[in-house]
Amino acid sequence: MTAKPPLEFYFDFISPFGYLAASKIDELAARYGRETRWQAMMLGITVMKVMGLKPLLDTPLKGDYVRHDVPRLARHFGVPLKMIDEVPSPLAAARAFYWLDDRDPALAKKLAQRLYPRLFARGEDISSPDSVAEEAQELGVPRTETLAALQDEKVKQRLHQAVEASIARGVFGSPFFIVDGEPIWGCDRLWMVEKMLQEGRL
Amino acid sequence: MTAKPPLEFYFDFISPFGYLAASKIDELAARYGRETRWQAMMLGITVMKVMGLKPLLDTPLKGDYVRHDVPRLARHFGVPLKMIDEVPSPLAAARAFYWLDDRDPALAKKLAQRLYPRLFARGEDISSPDSVAEEAQELGVPRTETLAALQDEKVKQRLHQAVEASIARGVFGSPFFIVDGEPIWGCDRLWMVEKMLQEGRL
16 A cells, blocks of 8 residues: 655745644644645745735735734634734745755755744744744754855745746645645635545545 | 624625525524525625726636636535536626615525526526526516616615625625624635634634
């Protein structure tokens, strides 16, 4: 019997819904004996450039809804949340993520699991190379190496390719799951992710 | 002890997600001893004019997702579905809805409960005044009265006011629920509607 492929979990570092999903998805997958594969995507490219939409918080009516929705979902998920005023750039975080991912996916996931609460639980910056290097250092990655990688053209290209690949797979939101071929969008669809894990079909 | 106010259910006649929610919401509310108040909204005005977005099916990536998502949700909900190729105009349906609503909200709801499966279970037109009058006639409303009402400037204004009122309340999608003040968007959030009904808070 071959092991089933990992559940694919796409997220943007600036997405509070991605943060909420990130806090649950590994535990949910593990309950069904499944691994997860985390991949950063970028709403700024997908939603604005490819889909031609606006940033969520700048969209009339929906922006207000999201500001109300995120805190209540965080309570529901039992996850700490500090609402942020300004949306940071996810570039440094996403570049460092893929740089580590090529070396060790588990390490990249750990970095994401540090950066997400840094931004959304403590309200601290994640956009500066320094802040990303600081979190990587806590995982044993020398600070100077991370800072050098963030300047590396190959690392920038790696992120670019990953974002293009996510778009080619139809990923347009954060969080976005692909479970045995089924695309599932949104942290309010964890019930559907679970149904897929449990029953193997929708 | 005063009875609790009805659960408010907003929907657009052209929305398959609204159709799916419409098939469940009264039963869900009744389980908690609650009534529902149905109100038509118009995505064409709210989403395109107020929010500045595109029609869902014309949005890159998301359009394909929705085409895949609606049938699987219909299976999940156990509701018959016939995918439609062209999105009809909801104007006649929505005007007739509010015309009846002012006379008898229960009758307006019954009309919606006939028009939704006409479009989404049988794939038949709901955009012509004739088709709307036909369904109203099955509820005992003389065909000529419905056809006259659909030409009435006051009826057109009534819909216009209702749509403006929905926007003023922050309603931006279909389905959209307001449960004791809590706004809840999407037929994938029925779990949240139920939590609100059960616990009185989120």
